[in-house]
Amino acid sequence: QVQLVESGGGVVQPGRSLRLSCAVSGFSFSSFGMFWVRQAPGKGLEWVALISDDGSSKYYADSVKGRFAVSRDNSKNTLYLQMNRLRSDDTAVYFCARDSNALDVWGQGTTVTVSS
Amino acid sequence: QSVLTQSPSVSAAPGQKVTISCSGSTSNIENNYVSWYQQLPGTAPKLLIYDNNRRPSGIPDRFSGSKSGTSAALGITGLQTGDEGDYYCGTWDHSLSAWVFGGGTRLTVL
Numbered sequence: 001q002v003q004l005v006e007s008g009g010g011v012v013q014p015g016r017s018l019r020l021s022c023a024v025s026g027f028s029f030s031s032f033g034m035f036w037v038r039q040a041p042g043k044g045l046e047w048v049a050l051i052s053d054d055g056s057s058k059y060y061a062d063s064v065k066g067r068f069a070v071s072r073d074n075s076k077n078t079l080y081l082q083m084n085r086l087r088s089d090d091t092a093v094y095f096c097a098r099d100s101n102a103l104d105v106w107g108q109g110t111t112v113t114v115s116s
Numbered sequence: 117q118s119v120l121t122q123s124p125s126v127s128a129a130p131g132q133k134v135t136i137s138c139s140g141s142t143s144n145i146e147n148n149y150v151s152w153y154q155q156l157p158g159t160a161p162k163l164l165i166y167d168n169n170r171r172p173s174g175i176p177d178r179f180s181g182s183k184s185g186t187s188a189a190l191g192i193t194g195l196q197t198g199d200e201g202d203y204y205c206g207t208w209d210h211s212l213s214a215w216v217f218g219g220g221t222r223l224t225v226l
Contacts, residue, residue, distance in 0.1 A: 035215065037161075044118070044220040045153070045161060045204050059213055095160060102151035102166035103206070109160055 002026035002105050004096050009110030012086055022079040022096030022107055030054070030074040033099035036081050038092035039109075046092070049081065050099065064090075086114045119144060120205055120218035127224040128195055136190045136221045138205030144216055148208045150188040152181055155220075156201040164203075165190060197225050 008020040022034070036048040049070040050059045058070050069082040079096050091114050097103035121139040128134045138150065152165040163172055165181035168188065180191040188205055205218040 037217075044202070045155075045206075045217045047206075047215040047217060050215060059215075061214060097161075100166070101149055102163055103153070103161070104163045104166065104172065106160045106162065 002098075004098065004105060004107035006094060006096055006107045006110035009094065009112045011113045011115060013116050014087055014114055016086055017082070017084045018086060018112060020081040020083065020094055020096075020110060020112070022081075024077045024079065024098075027098070027105075029072075029077040034070075034072065034079045035097040035099055035103055036070060036079075037095045037097060037103070037106075038090075038112075039095070040089070040092040043092075048094070051079070083112070086112075088114050090114050118219040119209060119212070119216040120207070122203075122205060122218035122221045124219070125222045125224065127226055129226050130195055130197060132195050133191065133193045134195065134223065136192075136203050136205075136223070138188045138190070138218045140186050140188075140207065140209075140216075142186060143211035144186075144207050144209040145183065145188055146186045147210065150181065150183055150205055150207045152179075152188075152190045153204045153206065154199075154201055155204065156198075161204065192223070195225050199223060200225050 003025045005023045051070045067085045071080045093109040095109045096107045098105040149167045153161040155161045168183040169181040178193045202220045209216045
């Protein structure tokens with residue numbers, strides 16, 4: 001079945017870096033764009049990044065532009081989010097989701113806590 | 117402040133109907149497909165409606181979507197206590213080159 005599994009979350013100090021992964025199975029990963037979406041504690045959904053199926057196009061929310069980088073390895077069926085210069089307001093659950101002109105399949109999320 | 121505007125909360129009795137609205141602009145809702153997401157407590161979001169009014173396989177026809185101009189709406193009939201949660205609209209904004217979500221509407225089934 002179609003499955004997305006995020007990993008890599010944890011507690012990190014402000015200013016440090018973290019890389020999230022999203023392992024995909026059950027569909028042709030290289031045929032779909034992919035999203036990262038986050039949700040701060042008690043808050044709504046916030047789009048973070050979008051990458052095209054071949055990785056040639058990338059889009060970022062203003063709140064993470066210049067600090068986060070989305071990438072993918074189609075040979076490994078894996079999506080990544082490199083997060084640099086982390087701030088306390090990056091604390092959230094991070095979800096990956098498949099792009100079918102809507103976010104049609106979601107992972108369960110991985111929690112990132114930025115705290116000293 | 118979200119680009120798409122949703123009412124913060126809505127409530128109704130079991131068996132009743134509610135409509136959740138999502139207001140945007142010509143750069144997002146009016147010229148792009150709208151999708152709706154349900155997030156039950158403690159779970160990941162789930163796609164309810166895509167392409168303005170289409171339901172993915174497995175979504176009951178109690179859920180419906182519509183769009184007119186710069187606004188979209190999600191209708192839920194035959195409310196059940198299991199429908200309690202947060203509902204979000206989303207679409208692409210071509211001026212921002214960004215995906216945008218509404219702020220979310222919390223549904224309470226009294």
